[in-house]
Amino acid sequence: MVQQLLKIHFPGKLVFGNGSLANLKDEILPHAREIIVITIGPLLNQLDPFFNSLKEAGVLVHVNIDINQEPSFADFRALMKQFEGVDADMVIGIGGGSVLDIAKLVAAQLKNDQPLEAIVGNGLLQGRQTGLICVPATSGTGSEVSPNAILVDDEHQKKGIISPYLVPDVVYVDPLLTLSVPPAITAATGLDALTHCLEAYTNKFAQPFIDIYAYEGMRLIAENLVDAVKDGKNEDARLKVAMGSMLGGFCLGPVNTAAVHALSYPLGSTFHLPHGLSNALLLPYVMEFNVPAAPQRYADVAVALGCERQSDHLSTAQAGIAKIRELIAACGIPATLKEAGITKEVIPQLAEEAMLIQRLLVNNPRHVSYDDAVGIFNAAFE
Numbered sequence: 001m002v003q004q005l006l007k008i009h010f011p012g013k014l015v016f017g018n019g020s021l022a023n024l025k026d027e028i029l030p031h032a033r034e035i036i037v038i039t040i041g042p043l044l045n046q047l048d049p050f051f052n053s054l055k056e057a058g059v060l061v062h063v064n065i066d067i068n069q070e071p072s073f074a075d076f077r078a079l080m081k082q083f084e085g086v087d088a089d090m091v092i093g094i095g096g097g098s099v100l101d102i103a104k105l106v107a108a109q110l111k112n113d114q115p116l117e118a119i120v121g122n123g124l125l126q127g128r129q130t131g132l133i134c135v136p137a138t139s140g141t142g143s144e145v146s147p148n149a150i151l152v153d154d155e156h157q158k159k160g161i162i163s164p165y166l167v168p169d170v171v172y173v174d175p176l177l178t179l180s181v182p183p184a185i186t187a188a189t190g191l192d193a194l195t196h197c198l199e200a201y202t203n204k205f206a207q208p209f210i211d212i213y214a215y216e217g218m219r220l221i222a223e224n225l226v227d228a229v230k231d232g233k234n235e236d237a238r239l240k241v242a243m244g245s246m247l248g249g250f251c252l253g254p255v256n257t258a259a260v261h262a263l264s265y266p267l268g269s270t271f272h273l274p275h276g277l278s279n280a281l282l283l284p285y286v287m288e289f290n291v292p293a294a295p296q297r298y299a300d301v302a303v304a305l306g307c308e309r310q311s312d313h314l315s316t317a318q319a320g321i322a323k324i325r326e327l328i329a330a331c332g333i334p335a336t337l338k339e340a341g342i343t344k345e346v347i348p349q350l351a352e353e354a355m356l357i358q359r360l361l362v363n364n365p366r367h368v369s370y371d372d373a374v375g376i377f378n379a380a381f382e
Contacts, residue, residue, distance in 0.1 A: 004205050008254050009147055009164040011134075011171040016246065018239060021135065021174040025053050031131055032089035034060040038079075038103040039094040041065045042180070043137055047094065062086055067095075067102045070268050070275070072152040073116060073159075076105060083110065090131035094177075096189070097141025097275070100134045101149035104166045107132040120153075122359070125163035134168040137177040139228075139242045140189025140276050142196055142249020144171045148256075157356065158265040167253070175235070175242040183229045187331035188276030190225040190241050194218060194327075195279045196248030199257040201304075202290060202297045203363045210255050217247035218304040222323070226330045258364040260286045263373060266353035273340055281337055284324045285380045291317045293366035338382045347377040 015023065028035065035054070039047065044065065054061050064079065079102065088110060093103025109116070111129040119125040134144040143149070145168075149161045178186070197217035200210055221244035227237035263286065264278035273281075291298045295313035302320025303309055305327075310316040325335070334340040342350075351373035355361070361368050368376075 002205050004207075006207050006209060006254055008209075008250075009167045011145055011167055012169045014145070014171045014173070016173040016243070018176050018235060019174060020172050021050065021177065024133070024135065024172050025050060025057070027133065027170055027172070028054065028059065028090060028092070029057055032059060034086070034088050035062070035090045035092060036083060036086060036088045036106060037061060037063045037092045037094065038067060038099050038106065039063065039065055040067070040096070040099060040137070043094060043177070046177070062088070067099050069098055070152050070272065071098050071102055073154055076102060076116060076151060079106065080109060088130060090133065092133045092135065094135040094137060096136070096138040097143045100136060100141065100143040101151070103134060104132060104143070104149050104168070105151075105161065108163070108165055119161050119163070120159045122160075122162040125161065125165050128165040132168045133170045133172065135172045135174065135177070136242070136245070138181055138185065138189045139175070139178055139238070139245035140192045142193060142245050142247075142252060144168065144173065145246055145249040146252040148252050152269045156269050157353070158269045160359065162253075173242055173246055175239040178238050178242060179233055179235070181232065183232065184333060185274075185276075186232060187225070187229045187333045188274050188280060190221055190228065190245070190276070191280040191283065191328065191331065191333075192276035193241070193245035193248040194221045194225070195260050195283055196251055196257060197221070197244065198283070198301055199260055199363070200248070200251035200255040201301060202294050202365055203255050203258055204365050205255055205363055206297070207254055210251050213247040213250045215300070215304050217244040217251070218301065220244035220247070222305040222327065225327065229331050256363055257360055259290070259361055259368050262357035262360040262364075262368070263350070263354045263376060265357050266350045267342070270349070270353060271342060271346070277333060277340065280328055280333060281335070281340055282376065282380055284321050284328070285376050287321050287324065288379070289368075289372065289376055290364065290366050291321070297365070336382050337377065337380050342381070344378075344381055347374055347381070350377050
């Protein structure tokens with residue numbers, strides 16, 4: 001592992017727990033008279049009492065439910081046009097990772113003269129003047145605590161906008177919001193969160209401080225995800241998976257992800273597979289590729305996933321890969337690219353597009369060439 005300077009930007013305030021959403025109004029009223037809320041349609045009934053309490057207190061509330069999976073530059077531009085003339089004190093994102101990413105960017109850009117293209121990359125956003133609160137309604141991206149936002153550009157490539165100004169001022173994590181998430185989405189988002197933790201722990205630039213979050217995140221998710229998938233009303237399992245997801249979000253700024261995410265990007269941006277599913281499809285195959293370069297780290301991963309430590313690191317690491325396959329099977333989601341509807345003919349294109357994501361590939365414990373990427377996609381095909 002290569003030691004780098006450790007930089008962490010935590011939210012100004014974090015509130016975690018079942019039912020915590022009931023206290024969110026008190027967080028807003030002293031600071032805002034006009035707010036923008038980015039959320040999704042299925043949450044509106046659940047959020048109506050919250051909205052009504054704000055309106056009764058004299059807060060002007062603008063609600064948008066237009067953001068779906070894999071939001072694009074065009075989606076963001078349309079949203080900003082919609083909010084022209086809105087003098088919001090605060091932006092609140094309540095939803096999955098795409099909703100939170102957009103809310104973070106809206107808050108950053110409302111009073112910012114920088115065009116969207118100028119802030120793409122790491123550390124280019126010059127500031128944020130509008131208050132920002134994030135409330136996750138899925139357990140997956142960890143966007144509520146990360147400095148990252150992802151959009152698909154006009155050429156259908158995923159682009160990362162990374163800045164400490166995208167870390168929210170306040171975060172409320174209420175696992176009860178995830179009770180209505182369907183099993184397939186619970187599975188995919190949970191495996192995405194697990195991948196955040198796993199790729200941070202095995203990262204070329206892993207940090208001992210972040211290892212604490214990554215290890216515990218893996219343990220919580222591996223131990224509770226199947227229960228959350230099979231019984232969505234299991235509040236204890238939902239709470240622990242939400243905690244694991246949040247811990248994975250804390251990994252994203254200081255360390256970030258690696259080859260699993262880099263190879264998954266074209267599956268989402270070009271072939272429109274859900275992000276969590278894309279990661280789950282590739283995870284065991286990237287693990288197999290990486291184990292020779294970091295056997296001890298992957299052995300630790302296996303133990304975090306619930307495996308017994310074997311006589312050597314390599315055997316333990318292999319048990320961890322088997323455990324990941326078991327988790328994917330138990331969650332009932334596709335296990336191969338073929339099952340997900342990807343044809344073998346597009347693998348060279350997938351590999352070419354993945355090689356463009358060097359900001360993540362550079363973090364991988366083993367160098368990934370174009371031929372390596374083709375090999376991983378072929379292995380994941382069937």
